[in-house]
Every structure is written in C-alpha cells, then in structure tokens.
Amino acid sequence: MYRECGVRLRDSMREKGVDALVLIGNGNVVYATGVSWPLLDAGLSHVERPVAIVLADDPHPHLFMPLREGSAPVATDSHVPADHVHDPLYLEFDEGIEQFARVLADLVPAGGTVAVDELTGAMRRASSTLFPSGPPLDAAQVVGPAKLVKTVDQISCLRRACRITEEAMVDVHKALAPGVRQIDLSAAFTRRAFELGATANMLEAIWQVMPTTKTSGAVWTTTGDLALPLLTTERELERGDVLWTDMSITYRGYCSDFGRTWVVGDEPSDRQHAQFEKWQEILSAVLAVTKAGATSGDLARAATAANGGAKPWLPHFYLGHGIGTNAAEMPMIGTDLGEEFDDNFVFPAGMLLVLEPVVWEDGTGGYRSEEIVVITEDGYQSITDYPYAPYGRV
Structure with a gap:
C-alpha cells in the first residue's frame, strides 16, 4: 500500500x-x-x-x-x-x-x-x-x-474501519432508551470502537434529534432548511425522538462513515415507514446507474427523478461523496459546484462512494442513512452491512 x-x-x-x-x-x-x-x-x-x-x-x-x-x-x-x-x-x-x-x-x-x-x-x-x-x-x-482510485489494501482497511464502527453501533443501539443522554451514547460508542481496534475518532458522534417540522427547529440555516449536523450535548432523549446518527473512525488511517435513523423507545409510524420506503426507492434508483463510466450528474438526476423532481438531499450538503483517508473526499455530488461539474466527473473503477439521500416530510422527523459502495466496471460492491431497524416492515 x-x-x-x-x-x-x-x-x-x-x-x-x-x-x-x-x-x-x-x-x-x-x-x-x-x-x-x-x-x-x-x-x-x-x-x-x-x-x-x-x-x-x-x-x-x-x-x-x-x-x-x-x-x-x-x-x-x-x-x-x-x-x-x-x-x-x-x-x-x-x-x-x-x-x-x-x-x-x-x-x-x-x-x-x-x-x-x-x-x-x-x-x-x-x-x-x-x-x-x-x-x-x-x-x-x-x-x-x-x-x-483505491488499492486493494486501502479498500481492506476501509472495510475494517466500517466493521469496527458497525459492531460498536450494535451495542450503542441496544442502549438507546428514553432518559439516555446524547453524550452517554458518544461515550459508549467511542469506548467500544477503540476496544475493537479503531485508530482514531475522526468525527464527534452525531445523535441529532430531528424537529418534527422545519419551522419548529431551534436552529436555522441560511438556506432555510434543516440544520445538520448539530453537536452532541447532555440532552436526555425522549420517547419518540427521531435521531439522525453520523460518525466516523479510522483504522490505520482509513475512515468509516456511518449514518442511520433511529426512533427512541418506540416504533416508527406508518408515515415514517413510508418515508423509509421512499428512501429505499431513491437509493435503488441511484445504485441502478452506479458503475464505472457514470458521472456524478447521472446519480443526481436519478435521485431527483425518484423523488418526484425534488432533490433528496440537504442544500448545504450533497447526495454523496468519496471517502478514504478523509471521511469526505471528492467527488461531492450535487453541491453548488453545479451541474456542469457533476456531469464532467466520471467515475473510475476502484473509487469509493458514500450515498446519503434524505427524505423529509413535516411531522415525521425525516429519514437519512448512509451506504458505502466500491465502483466496479459493471456496477458496484456494497461495503455497508448494518440493518435499518426499526424502519422497514421485515
């Protein structure tokens, strides 16, 4: 390497x-x-x-x-x-x-x-x-x-970073309950990740309680949209809170990236289940065009079409990004660099990509998850291997 x-x-x-x-x-x-x-x-x-x-x-x-x-x-x-x-x-x-x-x-x-x-x-x-x-x-x-383009050894290190993160998150998810503080989740995750072999904690873990409406959030953005990420505090979680999670550790210098949506002490409503299903539709549409030779623009258009013509990502973020020795590397898909930039960024085989579409509907807290894939000549190989519980109907 x-x-x-x-x-x-x-x-x-x-x-x-x-x-x-x-x-x-x-x-x-x-x-x-x-x-x-x-x-x-x-x-x-x-x-x-x-x-x-x-x-x-x-x-x-x-x-x-x-x-x-x-x-x-x-x-x-x-x-x-x-x-x-x-x-x-x-x-x-x-x-x-x-x-x-x-x-x-x-x-x-x-x-x-x-x-x-x-x-x-x-x-x-x-x-x-x-x-x-x-x-x-x-x-x-x-x-x-x-x-x-990543070498075989680099991809292996990144896979290991993801496995460490996901295994640590199993224990954290089990501890999720009303009354638990956000910082308690951070402490549990960091300790377990280092026990499992993490080299560094690259991102202060995010356990963001999402507002039920865009106008009810206490924090605003210059785009008038949802604020993400917000720093972890001593806030005690309450039953029904919708958490957007985001964290990254490294193994031998190579990063993981983990994101899921959880509900505290409760099951998702029918509307929330439907949001997750829409998120899956968007992800599937994006993955259907993901392969070597595709462009960032191809993925952005597929995601937007699957979401009824609206961009399914936050305006100050992106649909997806690269990953390696930094948690977010080029390409950044769907940013204010513009459509021409996206259309001119052609994916090579061996590139890694993190996809993180967002589905939002007032009254639900929204849904966001992250998936990491390796670009291949005829498609992709998935690296992420963590369940979507408590969403879905399986």
Missing part, C-alpha cells in the same frame, strides 16, 4: 509539474507516508500534527512526527526509512516557521515548484521566505487525483 500510493502520488506530481509537496492535513499525511497515529481530539492536530514533504525524485517521503512522551507507537504499514523520519515541525508558530524554512531550503531544489495542501497563519506571514520562487500551488490538484 505504501509503495502503490507513493507511485501514484509522484506520478501525479510529475503530471502537474510539481517538484515538492508539503502536506499538513492529517488525511494527506496518512496517504503519503502510510503512518497513522492515536487521535481522539482532532483539534490537537492543529498544534501537534505530523507533516510530510514529498519530493518527485525521491521514492520515500520525509516525515516530521510529533509523539508525546510515553505515548503509544504509531500504527503503521509504512516503510519510511529512518533517515527520512525527523523531529516535529510546529507550523502554527513563527518560531517553528524559522526551522521549517531551513528544512525546505535543504530539501527542495532552488527554483523548484512547491504545492501545499494547507497554510497556517504563520506560514502565510512568512510565505515569501518559505517559497522564494513564488506562491505555492494547491496540493489538492495533485493529491486528489492520486487518492481517487
């Missing part, structure tokens, strides 16, 4: 005319180095985060890795040689940027073209010193194409 990802990344660099990549986004560092690390609070990564520098003519990336004293070793299938593993860089601080400038000067050939995935404030302030040949390019144009 380390070797295959490295080849794809360097091929993409040469195609874009990039001599050096500076990667500070966690998912990109995982992809480039094969290294992952224990992480519960993603916010900590803004100060103590790994940094990778990839050179087009070097088969191994340079890794700058912070580790707390006494911390567990990184989880790795990586083969980064010892002379390419260095002390940490602190790119949030001006003092750290001084050291970073010396590192870049030593590694990057004079006049070399550099691409960066993120710029901290300190990096922006020192941009002319760090990048004397001119402003850096956007590394997303290099990393995105390389990450799009």
Whole structure:
C-alpha cells in the first residue's frame, strides 16, 4: 500500500509539474507516508500534527512526527526509512516557521515548484521566505487525483474501519432508551470502537434529534432548511425522538462513515415507514446507474427523478461523496459546484462512494442513512452491512 500510493502520488506530481509537496492535513499525511497515529481530539492536530514533504525524485517521503512522551507507537504499514523520519515541525508558530524554512531550503531544489495542501497563519506571514520562487500551488490538484482510485489494501482497511464502527453501533443501539443522554451514547460508542481496534475518532458522534417540522427547529440555516449536523450535548432523549446518527473512525488511517435513523423507545409510524420506503426507492434508483463510466450528474438526476423532481438531499450538503483517508473526499455530488461539474466527473473503477439521500416530510422527523459502495466496471460492491431497524416492515 505504501509503495502503490507513493507511485501514484509522484506520478501525479510529475503530471502537474510539481517538484515538492508539503502536506499538513492529517488525511494527506496518512496517504503519503502510510503512518497513522492515536487521535481522539482532532483539534490537537492543529498544534501537534505530523507533516510530510514529498519530493518527485525521491521514492520515500520525509516525515516530521510529533509523539508525546510515553505515548503509544504509531500504527503503521509504512516503510519510511529512518533517515527520512525527523523531529516535529510546529507550523502554527513563527518560531517553528524559522526551522521549517531551513528544512525546505535543504530539501527542495532552488527554483523548484512547491504545492501545499494547507497554510497556517504563520506560514502565510512568512510565505515569501518559505517559497522564494513564488506562491505555492494547491496540493489538492495533485493529491486528489492520486487518492481517487483505491488499492486493494486501502479498500481492506476501509472495510475494517466500517466493521469496527458497525459492531460498536450494535451495542450503542441496544442502549438507546428514553432518559439516555446524547453524550452517554458518544461515550459508549467511542469506548467500544477503540476496544475493537479503531485508530482514531475522526468525527464527534452525531445523535441529532430531528424537529418534527422545519419551522419548529431551534436552529436555522441560511438556506432555510434543516440544520445538520448539530453537536452532541447532555440532552436526555425522549420517547419518540427521531435521531439522525453520523460518525466516523479510522483504522490505520482509513475512515468509516456511518449514518442511520433511529426512533427512541418506540416504533416508527406508518408515515415514517413510508418515508423509509421512499428512501429505499431513491437509493435503488441511484445504485441502478452506479458503475464505472457514470458521472456524478447521472446519480443526481436519478435521485431527483425518484423523488418526484425534488432533490433528496440537504442544500448545504450533497447526495454523496468519496471517502478514504478523509471521511469526505471528492467527488461531492450535487453541491453548488453545479451541474456542469457533476456531469464532467466520471467515475473510475476502484473509487469509493458514500450515498446519503434524505427524505423529509413535516411531522415525521425525516429519514437519512448512509451506504458505502466500491465502483466496479459493471456496477458496484456494497461495503455497508448494518440493518435499518426499526424502519422497514421485515
């Protein structure tokens, strides 16, 4: 996996005319180095985060890795040689940027073209010193194409992340009852996921109680639609609450994505059952056109047609998205990038896609679930394997 990802990344660099990549986004560092690390609070990564520098003519990336004293070793299938593993860089601080400038000067050939995935404030302030040949390019144009098609090993890691998530959710679902707090569900899920082998908790678990009408929600959006996601609180759940769930963990740096709709301490009504059936119709229509060679536009049109001409997703989100070392990667289907973008994004075999249509009707709390598939030459293979209880009529 380390070797295959490295080849794809360097091929993409040469195609874009990039001599050096500076990667500070966690998912990109995982992809480039094969290294992952224990992480519960993603916010900590803004100060103590790994940094990778990839050179087009070097088969191994340079890794700058912070580790707390006494911390567990990184989880790795990586083969980064010892002379390419260095002390940490602190790119949030001006003092750290001084050291970073010396590192870049030593590694990057004079006049070399550099691409960066993120710029901290300190990096922006020192941009002319760090990048004397001119402003850096956007590394997303290099990393995105390389990450799009997954290797067999990457898919295997992602499958394992999904199995960990689903097995942990079995125990959480059993504990769902009136009087349980949202944070209690989060605690139960996180503990069980790490017991099962999760490397990191990538998304603060969402257990959102959905309003019965769009106008009854206490939180509004600029689109005038449902607000999602809202952070977990100490709110006690009540009988009949409709929960939209959403969570993501990683296994060796590769993400799961889980979403289901639950009802607290009660059975869904006939109207709610009917909503779930409509959701299934939409998902089936989308999957019927899902295969290599299809476009994001094909899937968006299939979903809209199955929903009577209305888009079955929230306007500030999407019908679906990619997944890998980030919980949401390209493509993003049905966003404000527009129909032309969707029609020009052609699916290759080996790409992973998360589909998450939404069905809403005032008075019900709505229905949303997520399904992960691998795109194949003649269709797709499903990765998600979790029941839809308590919905359906089976």
